[in-house]
Amino acid sequence: MPELPDLVIIKERLVPQLLNQKIRSVEIVDPVVVRNLTGGVLDDFYNNLSFLKIERNGPFLDFSFEKMNIVIHPMLSGKFSLDPKYKKKDLCVRILTDGPTLNYIDDTRMGKVYFLKPDELGRISKYKEQGLDLLSEEFTEAAFLKTMEKNRQQTRVFLMDQSKLSALGNAYADEVLFAAHIHPKTPCNQLSQKEKSLLYKSIKEVLFSSIEYIRNKNAPLDVKVRDHVKVRNRKNEPCPNCGTTIRRANVLGYDSFFCPSCQPAKGQQFINWNRSDS
Numbered sequence: 001m002p003e004l005p006d007l008v009i010i011k012e013r014l015v016p017q018l019l020n021q022k023i024r025s026v027e028i029v030d031p032v033v034v035r036n037l038t039g040g041v042l043d044d045f046y047n048n049l050s051f052l053k054i055e056r057n058g059p060f061l062d063f064s065f066e067k068m069n070i071v072i073h074p075m076l077s078g079k080f081s082l083d084p085k086y087k088k089k090d091l092c093v094r095i096l097t098d099g100p101t102l103n104y105i106d107d108t109r110m111g112k113v114y115f116l117k118p119d120e121l122g123r124i125s126k127y128k129e130q131g132l133d134l135l136s137e138e139f140t141e142a143a144f145l146k147t148m149e150k151n152r153q154q155t156r157v158f159l160m161d162q163s164k165l166s167a168l169g170n171a172y173a174d175e176v177l178f179a180a181h182i183h184p185k186t187p188c189n190q191l192s193q194k195e196k197s198l199l200y201k202s203i204k205e206v207l208f209s210s211i212e213y214i215r216n217k218n219a220p221l222d223v224k225v226r227d228h229v230k231v232r233n234r235k236n237e238p239c240p241n242c243g244t245t246i247r248r249a250n251v252l253g254y255d256s257f258f259c260p261s262c263q264p265a266k267g268q269q270f271i272n273w274n275r276s277d278s
């Protein structure tokens with residue numbers, strides 16, 4: 001579930017609840033999601049440590065303790081909750097503190113919970129290979145255009161390449177392309193300067209407005225807020241701009257939703273809508 005805007009809000013809401021709380025125990029309910037890189041028994045490491053910092057690195061949430069870290073990569077379906085309603089059997093990992101209990105839930109078990117020392121962060125797949133953080137000051141239009149230089153990837157594939165941009169998932173990649181009026185399969189090197197500039201502005205606009213929306217919605221931490229999306233998962237619904245039926249296409253193995261009128265295909269990228277992948 002969580003994409004960048006979700007993780008920003010999750011972090012924002014966990015910090016005041018967990019910071020300086022002391023761990024009482026770490027319970028691994030489903031070891032499938034756990035990667036223990038400490039080489040030891042977790043209880044020995046986490047006993048009496050306090051939450052010092054909670055940070056986001058791209059799609060990862062990084063919880064820092066004295067000389068220890070827990071990094072969670074929630075992937076598609078990972079959820080966080082401080083709600084005591086969760087029964088132990090429904091969880092993957094539970095961290096009990098002197099204050100609230102942090103629950104990590106993951107129905108597909110695709111996410112990962114890493115236990116490690118800070119100097120081992122590089123051992124987490126893709127942790128250190130994240131590209132430009134889309135919410136950072138470094139994400140300027142000049143830096144964005146440089147990243148895109150000479151790129152021949154389809155625009156949607158480029159947007160989701162975490163080694164370049166950190167990080168857009170399926171939902172917000174579709175929303176950004178819709179806002180920028182760009183067909184998901186358009187190769188980056190076929191975009192005009194004006195389109196690239198609009199793409200940059202759309203990334204910022206979509207992310208910041210979504211963060212604002214999710215913050216104001218103030219839903220429970222484990223509830224996915226997506227009712228503001230305009231095209232994602234809205235196949236056969238009317239486009240909110242023009243009323244054309246929203247389509248779904250396959251872009252390198254991923255479903256992409258778009259409006260064929262607002263986001264027309266360019267030249268050779270024309271798609272025959274009678275084909276089965278539409």
Ligand SMILES: [Zn+2]
Nearest residue numbers: 239242259262
């Ligand atoms: Zn439209």
